Amino acid sequence: METNKRPLDGIRVIDFSQVWAGPYATLLLALMGAEVIKVESRKRIDGSRLSSLTTGQRFSGFDSSTVYNELNLNKMDICLDLGQPKAIELAKRLVTISDVALQNFRPGVMDRLGLGYEALSEVKPNIIYLSSSACGSTGPERAYAGYAPGFASLSGLASLTGYSDGPPFTMGGRIDLISATTSAFAIVAALNYRARTGEGQYIDLSSSESISVTIGDVLMDYTMNRRSRRRDGNHDEVMAPHNCYRCKGEDDWISIAISNDEEWRAFVNAIGNLDWARDEKFQDAFSRKQNEDELDRLISQWTINHTKYEVMDMLQKAGVAAVPSFSSEDLFNDPHLKERGFATELEHPIMGKTTVLSPPWKLSATPARITRHAPLFGEHNNYVFGELLGMSQEEIETLMEEEVIH
Amino acid sequence: MGKKALEGTKVLEYASFVSGPYCSKLLADLGAEVIKIERPGVGDKARERGPFPEDLPHPEKSGLFLYLNTSKKGITLDPKSTTGKKMFLELVKWADILIEDKPPKEMEGLGFTYEELKEVNQQLIMTSITPYGETGPYRDYKAYHLNICHVGGLGYLMPPNSPSLEREPLKAGGHSVDCACGVNAALATVSALYSRGVTGEGQSIDVSKQESLMNLVRVYAVAYANDKVNPNRGPIMGTAAAMGGLKKCKDGYIIATLAERPHWARFFKLIGKPEWDEDERFKDTLAIADHYNEIDPYISEWMMSRTRYEIYHQGQELGCPIAPVRSIDEVVNDPQLKGRDFFVEVDHPEAGKTVFPRGPYVFSETPWQGNPAPLLGQHNEEIYCQKLGYTKEDMVRLRESGII
Numbered sequence: 001m002e003t004n005k006r007p008l009d010g011i012r013v014i015d016f017s018q019v020w021a022g023p024y025a026t027l028l029l030a031l032m033g034a035e036v037i038k039v040e041s042r043k044r045i046d047g048s049r050l051s052s053l054t055t056g057q058r059f060s061g062f063d064s065s066t067v068y069n070e071l072n073l074n075k076m077d078i079c080l081d082l083g084q085p086k087a088i089e090l091a092k093r094l095v096t097i098s099d100v101a102l103q104n105f106r107p108g109v110m111d112r113l114g115l116g117y118e119a120l121s122e123v124k125p126n127i128i129y130l131s132s133s134a135c136g137s138t139g140p141e142r143a144y145a146g147y148a149p150g151f152a153s154l155s156g157l158a159s160l161t162g163y164s165d166g167p168p169f170t171m172g173g174r175i176d177l178i179s180a181t182t183s184a185f186a187i188v189a190a191l192n193y194r195a196r197t198g199e200g201q202y203i204d205l206s207s208s209e210s211i212s213v214t215i216g217d218v219l220m221d222y223t224m225n226r227r228s229r230r231r232d233g234n235h236d237e238v239m240a241p242h243n244c245y246r247c248k249g250e251d252d253w254i255s256i257a258i259s260n261d262e263e264w265r266a267f268v269n270a271i272g273n274l275d276w277a278r279d280e281k282f283q284d285a286f287s288r289k290q291n292e293d294e295l296d297r298l299i300s301q302w303t304i305n306h307t308k309y310e311v312m313d314m315l316q317k318a319g320v321a322a323v324p325s326f327s328s329e330d331l332f333n334d335p336h337l338k339e340r341g342f343a344t345e346l347e348h349p350i351m352g353k354t355t356v357l358s359p360p361w362k363l364s365a366t367p368a369r370i371t372r373h374a375p376l377f378g379e380h381n382n383y384v385f386g387e388l389l390g391m392s393q394e395e396i397e398t399l400m401e402e403e404v405i406h
Numbered sequence: 407m408g409k410k411a412l413e414g415t416k417v418l419e420y421a422s423f424v425s426g427p428y429c430s431k432l433l434a435d436l437g438a439e440v441i442k443i444e445r446p447g448v449g450d451k452a453r454e455r456g457p458f459p460e461d462l463p464h465p466e467k468s469g470l471f472l473y474l475n476t477s478k479k480g481i482t483l484d485p486k487s488t489t490g491k492k493m494f495l496e497l498v499k500w501a502d503i504l505i506e507d508k509p510p511k512e513m514e515g516l517g518f519t520y521e522e523l524k525e526v527n528q529q530l531i532m533t534s535i536t537p538y539g540e541t542g543p544y545r546d547y548k549a550y551h552l553n554i555c556h557v558g559g560l561g562y563l564m565p566p567n568s569p570s571l572e573r574e575p576l577k578a579g580g581h582s583v584d585c586a587c588g589v590n591a592a593l594a595t596v597s598a599l600y601s602r603g604v605t606g607e608g609q610s611i612d613v614s615k616q617e618s619l620m621n622l623v624r625v626y627a628v629a630y631a632n633d634k635v636n637p638n639r640g641p642i643m644g645t646a647a648a649m650g651g652l653k654k655c656k657d658g659y660i661i662a663t664l665a666e667r668p669h670w671a672r673f674f675k676l677i678g679k680p681e682w683d684e685d686e687r688f689k690d691t692l693a694i695a696d697h698y699n700e701i702d703p704y705i706s707e708w709m710m711s712r713t714r715y716e717i718y719h720q721g722q723e724l725g726c727p728i729a730p731v732r733s734i735d736e737v738v739n740d741p742q743l744k745g746r747d748f749f750v751e752v753d754h755p756e757a758g759k760t761v762f763p764r765g766p767y768v769f770s771e772t773p774w775q776g777n778p779a780p781l782l783g784q785h786n787e788e789i790y791c792q793k794l795g796y797t798k799e800d801m802v803r804l805r806e807s808g809i810i
Binding site: 005006028052053066140143146148149153154156162166169170174183184185191195197202204209210214215218221226229233237239242243245253257316319320324328329336339342356357360361368 | 409412414456461472473474540541552559571580581585586590591596612613614616617625626635638654661663665727731734735738740741743745746763765766770771772
């Protein structure tokens with residue numbers, strides 16, 4: 001049964017955040033049906049409208065960024081120069097008709113602007129207010145600033161990621177998106193609480209903590225045994241083989257992970273019982289781990305003769321976890337993902353036809369979905385100030401001239 | 407007991423290892439009542455994995471298990487027998503939410519598809535977390551966390567600036583990727599819960615780990631479709647190189663993320679070159695990207711003569727987004743995290759005092775909780791006798807026949 005209902009229908013979010021972590025959090029809420037109003041201004045444009053922080057690609061104007069589009073689908077956009085008192089008043093009026101406010105300024109900045117939790121809960125007592133920052137809004141380093149690579153570095157995850165003989169790897173913007181998913185989860189948990197009790201609340205989210213919690217077991221190895229684990233490529237503490245192996249083709253790789261002797265025997269059988277694979281130094285998990293480097297080399301000598309898809313088919317049929325390391329091109333050529341409808345094409349008024357990823361969940365009764373492209377700069381000034389706040393066209397124009405709506 | 411965000415929410419967990427248990431841990435720590443089903447005699451696979459205190463393996467002392475299963479109740483049940491299946495369905499009837507991570511075929515074989523479970527509980531929310539999703543040609547394929555990292559398009563990009571493309575693409579450290587899938591599933595679950603409060607309707611949620619991961623690299627994942635480029639582990643160029651440089655310093659690595667022009671003014675001051683702020687070559691971030699190579703040698707040398715924490719604190723005092731790459735011991739001993747009580751000490755009946763992170767958020771009204779993870783079958787009597795009405799005699803027989 002087709003339905004237009006979505007889980008967060010009727011929820012309005014006012015979004016003061018920029019770049020990646022905040023915007024992806026509100027993107028997730030917007031895919032779930034929340035009405036998200038993003039606040040920008042000419043004085044403070046979301047940097048992802050201008051260039052890609054990860055590839056260095058530069059975009060012309062404010063409205064031709066694929067990165068911005070990817071992170072701001074379904075949202076509305078207004079321009080308010082928060083340096084002006086009148087803009088603060090308007091932001092507050094918007095908060096009175098919103099359910100959630102989210103911001104990722106450095107701790108203290110919103111308070112100074114008069115848009116901190118204290119101020120906003122006065123005008124809207126049951127507001128859910130999430131503040132997302134590098135290190136949280138308390139503690140000696142609360143004022144410290146950061147971006148995703150910094151969160152990964154502070155969290156410990158960067159030191160665990162990389163080749164064993166190489167530098168740590170901070171994983172770029174994808175760290176922001178983990179932090180963002182955590183923010184969105186916290187907000188919806190708080191919405192459930194509000195639905196039950198009528199109470200809003202303040203949520204202090206630390207992005208570096210949101211990454212540290214994903215390596216809780218590694219942190220416990222230190223609290224239990226005073227051991228500081230380090231990066232070790234694709235290897236696992238126990239499982240072997242556990243790596244990516246070169247296949248036939250250009251920069252083509254297959255990941256293979258084997259967790260027990262049964263899977264090992266299935267693997268040996270699938271690759272045609274090669275002599276080396278029957279060597280007793282590979283016959284139990286302990287020995288395989290002991291002789292891992294040699295094992296990796298021998299497996300590579302086999303995989304290089306086959307395409308990654310051949311290896312996947314052969315091994316998966318035998319019950320062995322083997323899948324390619326997919327590039328963007330691979331994702332778009334993959335029959336499985338195609339059947340799952342993993343990408344969505346939509347028309348953007350400036351960029352024309354663009355492709356974005358579909359929502360990362362399939363809900364049967366109230367499916368998350370993409371309703372529109374990311375907003376053009378200031379696209380919803382008239383709707384938000386006119387229809388939602390009931391201001392006249394003249395008033396709006398005056399505020400534009402005064403560069404309040406700017 | 408204070409107020410809890412998800413108090414009164416009843417969750418049944420039929421999952422093991424990392425993603426599924428992490429998903430329901432997030433709910434349990436915010437106050438949901440989570441009943442975790444484990445295999446009789448053996449338990450969750452995470453119980454076999456370390457770390458263990460003093461490296462002595464013990465099913466009740468696995469750090470991985472103790473961390474991922476806080477605030478839950480634990481029962482044992484084998485739903486494959488007729489009676490076991492009946493008991494499973496009684497629990498489904500009790501629950502608001504079922505979180506499971508079994509291969510789709512296995513759930514179908516057991517008669518536990520959403521349609522079938524809905525017969526028992528009209529309003530059920532069922533979250534299924536699987537490697538490739540419930541549909542499509544790969545739905546029955548296997549994957550461990552290594553495979554998810556690579557099939558989700560993340561591994562192929564790692565590490566950027568690779569010393570050689572001849573070297574293999576990489577996974578992310580630890581079980582981080584599985585935890586990221588767990589949060590993604592938890593978000594969908596509480597959204598469906600919110601929706602149910604409004605509409606009275608339950609639903610099934612299909613969470614593919616592959617798609618969860620792809621979403622984390624969404625900007626790269628669509629590059630081929632939009633620009634016909636295929637990002638790999640090659641050199642980082644332009645603005646990105648200038649702002650995302652990992653630098654070696656005296657005692658390790660430091661990363662400065664100078665995304666906006668004002669950051670550069672502060673950074674120039676930090677490295678003793680305030681005059682560069684006035685230099686035409688560095689008038690905006692794009693110009694800096696074009697001329698970055700000219701100043702990189704100086705920056706590298708400056709970094710090499712200082713320690714990470716000198717650079718971190720001095721830089722941050724000036725408002726520079728800069729951070730040290732920390733080792734695990736440094737994370738645990740960090741004064742900022744201590745100042746925020748990030749690590750909690752929890753007394754566990756078998757493992758003793760254990761120390762691990764709390765949740766990554768502080769709610770002003772509804773505190774996070776981290777009660778000790780259950781022993782294997784610890785709550786059998788409470789759940790089966792008090793909730794489902796079985797007698798003590800039943801329990802003996804159920805145990806002997808291997809059902810619980």
